[in-house]
Amino acid sequence: MLYWLGQAGFVIRVLGRDEPTLVVDPYLSDSLEHKYRGKFFEHVRMMPAPISPAALGEVDAVLCTHQHSDHMDPGTLPDIAATNHHSKFIVPEPELPRALEIGLPRERVVGLAPGRLLRLGPTTTVEAIPSAHETLEVLPGGASRFVGYVIHAGALSIYHSGDCIPYYGLAEVLAARGIDLALLPANGRDAYRSDNGVPGNFTWDEAVELCARAHIPYLIPHHVGMFAFNTVDVACFDLAWAASQGVTVVLPNVRQRVELTVDMRLSA
Numbered sequence: 001m002l003y004w005l006g007q008a009g010f011v012i013r014v015l016g017r018d019e020p021t022l023v024v025d026p027y028l029s030d031s032l033e034h035k036y037r038g039k040f041f042e043h044v045r046m047m048p049a050p051i052s053p054a055a056l057g058e059v060d061a062v063l064c065t066h067q068h069s070d071h072m073d074p075g076t077l078p079d080i081a082a083t084n085h086h087s088k089f090i091v092p093e094p095e096l097p098r099a100l101e102i103g104l105p106r107e108r109v110v111g112l113a114p115g116r117l118l119r120l121g122p123t124t125t126v127e128a129i130p131s132a133h134e135t136l137e138v139l140p141g142g143a144s145r146f147v148g149y150v151i152h153a154g155a156l157s158i159y160h161s162g163d164c165i166p167y168y169g170l171a172e173v174l175a176a177r178g179i180d181l182a183l184l185p186a187n188g189r190d191a192y193r194s195d196n197g198v199p200g201n202f203t204w205d206e207a208v209e210l211c212a213r214a215h216i217p218y219l220i221p222h223h224v225g226m227f228a229f230n231t232v233d234v235a236c237f238d239l240a241w242a243a244s245q246g247v248t249v250v251l252p253n254v255r256q257r258v259e260l261t262v263d264m265r266l267s268a
Helices: 031-035 077-083 093-101 170-175 191-195 204-214 239-244
Strands: 002-006 009-013 021-024 061-063 088-092 109-112 117-119 124-130 147-153 156-160 181-185 218-222 257-261 265-267
Touching: 002 218, 088 093, 093 109, 109 124, 124 170, 170 204, 181 204, 204 218
Parallel strands: 021 061, 061 088, 088 109, 156 181, 181 218
Antiparallel strands: 002 009, 002 257, 009 021, 117 124, 124 147, 147 156, 257 265
């Protein structure tokens, strides 16, 4: 079961005995509003946080795709750590220092590099895939500052790209992993944002095309509705065109539960 938390945040509950509850990129504070108050791009929320970090309940692992604060939030993660004394925090390997800087306990932080599989439950594993946050930055040895995660849970696989744009070979990497559902940022990019320090993401067309090329049947677009300078209107997404490409789209909504089952059905 999945729940959208706004921006790139999701709760993923893997059903089954001893299977984990995962949280990806939760931004549940107003830390960016305080940080950028009075700046060129003020980060005032367009939507309230749907839940407090403490109210998330039992969380087994938090996955952060990169260190930007709407993905590795200093106003959210320490609160999750304080109310979940066993939870792990999985971050890109080069961002271990940042995770410690924001107050996460060292013994519970795991740096993950592409090529390594981490087991989180009896049938649940996670692996990192490099992401291109406008540019693809793979360090010597294969680590990357920006990653997505493929979560394998039994017979199902979910891909959360983090912030990413298309790059050569990504569709083939995903196709080889048999992804059932992609969680992709679809707020696009442009020179105006990039020139002012805001790297962009997939356009709507690119998100659908990636799913079609990688044979991913379901897509939830996200990274919308949070900051006025960095969003798009989801009403403009052409769901019929996506369906013609073999991609079924569920629009993000913090008030609904989305369930993906082993018979390849997505219900919301």
